[in-house]
Amino acid sequence: MPQVTRRLLRTLLFAASFACCAHARAASYVVKHCAELLGKEVPASVIGLPTRGALITDASFVAAAAPHNRNGDYCRLVGVIKAQLDTTPDIRFEVNLPARWNGRALQMGGGGYNGVIVSGTEPTAFAPAASPLSIGYATYGSDSGHVGNSGRADFAMNDEAVVNFGYGALKKAHDVALALIIMGYGQKPEQTYFAGGSTGGREAFTVIERYPDDYDGVIANAPAINFSGVRLMGVKVGRASYGTPGGFVGPVQQKRVVETVLQECDGLDGALDGIVANVEACREREPRIIAQLRCANGQRPSQRDSCLSEAQLATLETLRDGFTLPYELAHGVTRYYGYNVFQGVDFSSGLGLGNSSVLVQPPRFDANGYLFTQGDSYMKYFVTHDLRFNTLGFDLSQPGEYKGRLVDLSSTVGAMNPDMSAFIAHGGKLITMHGLADEVISPNQTIAFYRLLVAKYGQSIVDSFMRLYMVPGFQHGNGVFIPAWDELGALDRWVTANIAPETLVGFDIASATNGRSRPLCRYPGFPRYIGKGSINNAASFRCENP
Structure with missing residues (x-):
């Protein structure tokens, strides 16, 4: 200073x-x-x-x-x-x-x-x-x-x-x-901490990467670390939904996706509780889920029939796959990892895909979905400074004159630098939580960054400073399971008493299931029902690796 x-x-x-x-x-x-x-x-x-x-x-x-x-x-x-x-x-x-x-x-x-x-x-x-x-x-x-x-x-x-x-x-x-x-x-x-979620989660990783000596401990929930990635993901989803004839997936069809996934995957953790907890096992059933959703014999979807056309399935597969760029953003980033579309994410309400097959001007969250609306805003205000810019006409793979701006922005607003050596040397501690059903910030991006840290430093060093908790059923502040837990207390005990958090307990604050509890398992674990006891009690579950 x-x-x-x-x-x-x-x-x-x-x-x-x-x-x-x-x-x-x-x-x-x-x-x-x-x-x-x-x-x-x-x-x-x-x-x-x-x-x-x-x-x-x-x-x-x-x-x-x-x-x-x-x-x-x-x-x-x-x-x-x-x-x-x-x-x-x-x-x-x-x-x-x-x-x-x-x-x-x-x-x-x-x-x-x-x-x-x-x-x-x-x-x-x-x-x-x-x-x-x-x-x-x-x-x-x-x-x-x-x-x-x-x-x-x-x-x-x-x-x-x-x-x-x-x-x-x-x-x-x-x-x-x-x-x-x-x-x-x-x-x-004596100790200085940082805590935030979503944008605040990105900010949490940012202070680790840029100002590591200022903080003894950090909490980062649902971190938007690849900020440019999620905004460009919105552009890609908008092109699939509105730039492709018949590509828009309405709320009725999205509800059918969620219902079909639950029928196939809810019980894979041993408990029929409305939560897809064993996401990896559910991923193996994805081809069967898609087959059940596809309209048969060239049938076209309607308001009453919630089957999905090939164009609509392609939009969901775009969400699932994310994207890979032929050029590098800051810190060598070329990819944004997609969402758990066929593993329980609900895009039908709130911050979903929107309810209108017609693109309104300017786009709105309710009509055209959160991801595209924010992607359109990003292109107009952050990237081009042109409010008349045609976002649907923008090809991520060929950004032309805007490539340099995209790279610069990914450095300025983003937290994808895997160099945490100064924070580790300082003795800093990090707790990260993300919902596996997040429809705004892909949980798979957070997992990929965690794996990148493990590849860079080794598992034992990452374990010495970081804990990652991936929560089944939790979306971006909503969901069928919304955990309440003493994250700050866990961080403070780790920093001041060297008591590293392991399996923790989250209490559900979702209105329909308020009060039930589940183990919060260290990644890659998930809570599996042991076959006896109340399915509303965390004691009836054990953390198990896929």
Whole structure:
């Protein structure tokens, strides 16, 4: 970190005079001196990437008895990190300093295209009800450097904003938060963690790869590490759905796919519970599943008949296969791995394939599906800066004048660098969770990256710093099984007590099956029913490798 300026040093020493023993005196300092931080500046010299410094615009003590506050007494600091250019949005951030500090800090990642301040006052995704702030963590997050989380991604017209979204805001928010924690408690955190899912999962891998010495432990759920890949996947799916006559697969047919898969594969783990857990065994039945879905004797699908035409099956097979490029993106990436289309993924609702066989302008999630809508936005805002660009006419294999831009973007917004040697040397720990039924970010991409790490470092070294949990039935925040589990607690025990997590337990928070539990198995394991006991109890299952 750059040398601390005299002005900031005086501030830190002033804070330290109230908090020579941070854990013992944190409550007293936060209560008495929170408001004094209003208007304080963090100079650009202590921020590891170029900015024009940071300013605290609001500093308020939040009492435990305040309405709707379940986080105990804490000092809430809100501010801005000033962009280099006047034409670039500032980074808005929030830092929370609990009165009962446990000596740890947690940076919380965003979601989608961010654009909303991550307050740090809520529980982490899929965690028990208690928030990290309420159990003593100093928490912080940002909006990644723009306002508004729309699918249009219009912020991407600004190159500095793209850098902030990709990685810049992570480092800038971390360094500012660190300075404020020192101001508040008189010392740095003993441990600093990062936790996020989807976009936040990409951010989690990003901080490991770019800023490994800043973090002792990281949680990365459903990580969009191959960001360019998933957006280009959306382009390819759109070309299959709307660029090929009859290629669109409607909700009725998607429901039939899910029902057929369940008939064939639900019991492969020993339990009829609505979950395809033995994905690899189900994959072996794929030809039979496709044969049952195919329209017979040239029959054409209709609203009433949910069989699939050859063009529709080709669209699903495009989703299954992903793509391979004849050129390299950043870090030698040429492939995006496809989805478990015939192993239980439900593309019929939510973030699915859409409900309209007609392409609307501009495309919408509900009508034309999440993947293509986001792919179209990516081409227009990130790649071409041309809102009239014809995405359906774009051939991934022959990008022409846009090849260089695609390569650059894959480096700026992406986390596919397998070099984790500095994080390993630092003693960092990583827990990753991904749903095997994810319809947005392919779980097979996460598995492929894990295997790449094993090939690079060896299984024993990967086991020393990483745990991967692939969860059957879990989609992208939804699904027939939605796990709630104490991921942060598992990470903290690993970092501070060297207790490495093994098989864990997830409690289902899906409305139809709320409360049932399953083992969360280390990859490549899956939960198999032992043949006795309630199928709603994790104790009735054992982790088994395919």
